[in-house]
Amino acid sequence: MKNKHNYRQLLRVVVTLLLITNVTFLYCEISEADNSVNDNAKLAHSNSVSRKIDLLGRLVQNSSAAARIENSDNDDAKALLKEARSAWENAVIKLEVMNIDQAEISAREGLIIMTRASSAVADTARLKNERLARYKQLRERITSFTEAFQRIASEKQETISYLLDMENIEKTISQAEKLAKEDNYTEANKLLAGAADSVEIALARARHKETLLHELKFNSLEEEFAYEKQRNHSYMLLADLIKKKKKVDEKRLHEFQSSLDENEKMRKKADEMVRNGDIEGAIKVLENGTQNLARTLRASGVVF
């Protein structure tokens, strides 16, 4: 009886001890992590606040955005810039007296205000360039899409020209050109975007649910040889990169290098065979070379 009782008591004690140690351990880990995080965090925090203030300072003083705002007629924006500047000065003062939290609040405010000020005054030069670039891009897009559509139309047996209203597209383009001459690129781009979408939809409809088979059929043996040579070259480039950058151990490196040298030899042999007129043989040699190179790459851990 007493044994039973002691046994159970012992168990209870063990369990309680375990519970206590675990809880303490957990608490210590959390609070220790907490403490070290706290110290590091404080330092990191004050560093990040001072960087924030530096950025704000650069932006409100001598940035192109500030210059743009000052040279504009927008009084609201100028007022915002002034506010941002005073927020910056405020933040600098607070940082000097080590009131990090207040400094951060001022810096954040300053950045928000500066962003608003900057967006209130459009960078007309940049926007103009962007609009012009977009205009050219859309014109090119419409041209290449309509060319593609016409190519498809001529390839197919049945007619698909009903899918695209070319007259409408051309009318839209000339309208857009007129607007562009008047320097109204915004409206021109709107028109062109609509036209581009129409041509894109026509293309999508022309090729709806189709499958194009790109076979490995070459027009001539020379073409196939060029293809194989380029393919082999791509594996060489990968192998070179691996040799340079990957830490392969000495023995492997030796094997690797000899495989690369072997490939070089194959390439030269293939070139010679072409010179002697045996293009088919040359293609086979290159194919084998590529296969061997691929095998070496796999052996070095490149998985493909």
Next chain:
Amino acid sequence: MSRLILFPAKVIFSLMVSFAIMALSPAYVNAADPNAFNRLMKPPSDRNLPPAKDGIHDPESVAANTLQPPMESFINLPKSNAGNYVDWVKALESKKIQPRYDKVDPNAQPIVMDLNIVREVKGSMPNVVYPHKQHTEWLDCSNCHPAIFIPQKGANNISMASILLGEKCGVCHGKVAFPVSNCRLCHSQPKTKAKPAAAKESSQAKK
């Protein structure tokens, strides 16, 4: 008497339970067991870690605890076996995510082109089926044409090496889109069916 036996039995049982939890926990399998299955594969416990633990975010930065942990976001998305371990295409199709096609207009719709390109490959690997449909849901024509792919048969020389080097398909796949670890996702058309007519049908059946 029976109570005396039962209580230690329960203790032993709970000990077994806790050791079982430890043993089955994948993190411990890899750390402890040299003969573990798929030793070098990233175990589920290592995937999609929160910013504070993911090895690249600075755990001492404010961001580490403010940024959303990826797992929170991925928990309801369809799974996959590589990359983010999320099947983004399926997520879009099943409307689990609704990313905008226009910066400001949430209702803008993409112009989707449903066109498959079947590329015959040398050797015994199945031919590659490239589906425009899944790509045009996300991308614009100008993203790939003509800068990365010339829209003409025979004009693009693509090899696995070039993909691994980050060219052609490798511009996205293996960097931000799903990696090329699962061959069948692209090499999906066995060579025996390589006739264009049959290819049309099989392309409709696929995906």
Next chain:
Amino acid sequence: MLMTIFTPKLPRLALLAVILVLTFGLGSLPVAKAEYGDVVINNYSDEAGMRPVIFPHWFHRIRFRCKVCHADLGFKFQAGGNEINMLKIIDGEYCGACHNGDIAWSVENCDLCHSGKPGTPTQAHESTLQKILAPTSTKKAK
């Protein structure tokens, strides 16, 4: 006898199991790589004393399709290949096209973008090429 283990005393049992798991189960998970598709941009950050920027593709992919940033806003498909600086952002270019206080939060939240470990080079994190060139080791990285 086994059946009798599942008695109403289960809560105590569960507590014991929890305690034991805590005792032996505590330990840090091995640190693994970051989220796939995260782009680290460190063109000017190190010199400026800021942490490098980590752009999470996954978060943005849920809200915008690729075309919006890569066709409409002019972002190139290259880590570090866009000349982005704070002034351009405030002027509404690149990131600033959305992170302007209207569509998304604005530039006052420095650390939400500049969140990388100092010194991390510009990269597309966990890209295939990066993994190929990484040294093959049998130990868990880091």
